Amino acid sequence: MPPIQGVGLGLRRELLAPLQQGEQGIDFIEVAPENWIPFGGRLQRQFAEVAAQYPLICHGLSLSIAGPDPLDLVFLNQLKQFFRQHQVHLYSEHLSYCSGQGHLYDLMPVPFCAEAIDYLVPRIRQVQDVLEQELVLENISYYDTPASTLSELEFLGEVLDRADCGLLLDVNNIYVNSVNHSYDASAFLRALPTQRIRYCHVAGHLRQSADLLIDTHGSDVNDPVWALLAEAYAVHGVKPTLLERDFNLPPFADLMTEVEQIRQIQRQASRLNSGAA
Template identity: 45%
Template sequence: MIGVGYRKDFAEEWENNPDSLSVDFIEVAPENWMNVGGYWKKLFDKKLQDYPLFTHGLSLSIGSPDELDFKFLKDLKTFLDSNNVVIYSEHLSFSKCDNAHLYDLLPVPFTEDAVKHVVKKVKSVQDILERPLVLEIVSYYSPLAAEMKEIDFVNAIVQESDCQLLLDVNNIYVNSFNHGFNPVEFITLLPRDKIAYIHMAGHLQVDDNLIIDTHSEPIINPVYRLFEFSLKWLQKPIPVLLERDFNIPDLKEIQSEINELKRLYNKSLQKEKEHVS
């Protein structure tokens, strides 16, 4: 299954010409659509008649010291239930502190205390939403007060909270480039059975030693290669999303990236079948 982030930027174009984009599902940030009404809501509801909905939240802020926002979680559950949402994913990060929104997804310190704190919050979220939380490993530029390795931090959270993981292949590539580690090794140390969803995106290299995770460019070849490796390693079909948040191209260009993802995905499934038979 290959999906696309549904955006107002191309919603009308897609509605007027349904054949201009061929995908298996759509993804939205629930915060952007929970309180939408009128024309845009009608357009969105029409799309939901044809496509399963996946979600990728922005404001849960699972890593912040603040309490969870229970009113938000109640509204979120209503949105997820009423739209038969397949997956609710969020970022393993924080974006709020002392109730101030920071407008960025910042990394949680890789510490034992943070593991305990995040695990407690993940369990509450899963209880309230009555579904697994699928957490994305985020890109970051400077680790905060790290006391342990990132991989050990992620694995401890998954093991202790029983949440699932979103493998954003581009994030792992960006982090491996910026922080000098082997992305293949990092991926193989993740709990394979807990990976429920894949993201693919483009980024911007701004310096010899720095990539910014912009989601504003086409996916580059090394990220496609890491994607192929991830599919082979996972040994199971898994939904894959193309993320494009800025510098949105026309639907033809989006479709050509979707086609490449589909081609690699189908090739991997075929190889898997040959391997089994």
């Protein structure tokens, strides 16, 4: 399959109708496979029609790569079948956990420490072996760092290198964490390993207070995140980028305005990078 390029949009049921019409401003779509694997009938036919029109990325919700329970091999094989059926280009998940003798319905932070790395690496490699493809891990937003002895950047880099996996660079999460944990978003971004980045996410967030941002995916992208996205392209090159909007969905035309803003930033970065070369 050719590599993913351009600008994508996360598939929600509310977006099935416009996407079935073959919206020309979208280069790829991203879906949570758990939201589509269980269904048949009309919903599955609609999904298959959309998936046939656009290159497809999957962004999972329930792998729980850092969770205490053994990996769910039945689920992994369902994923593998789904990926092959719909010619999925990439599979990404969160560098976190969401289960422990039951589903927690949230993304829980992982301690940034050597013991967590030692636990994660064989689990990531097992997932890649079962799926026979790379696992791409997202830098998550978090609100506490329990029992951490490493920085987020040290932890993330060690996991990526030792597990030999990819990075989903979530630009909004970097900005949210930089405010909540008082670090330099630009320095963090620039220190990430370019060769590991497979694609980017950009999204909106909620400003709870001056020093507390909540990663909601429920509002428009704001100016500091747009600026950080442009910097990501300048530092790491233009990467395929997905607009995340999970709720408070505006009219489709408004979503397309933000999609076009990503595309404009990509074009500008490509011109600047070409000039620098």
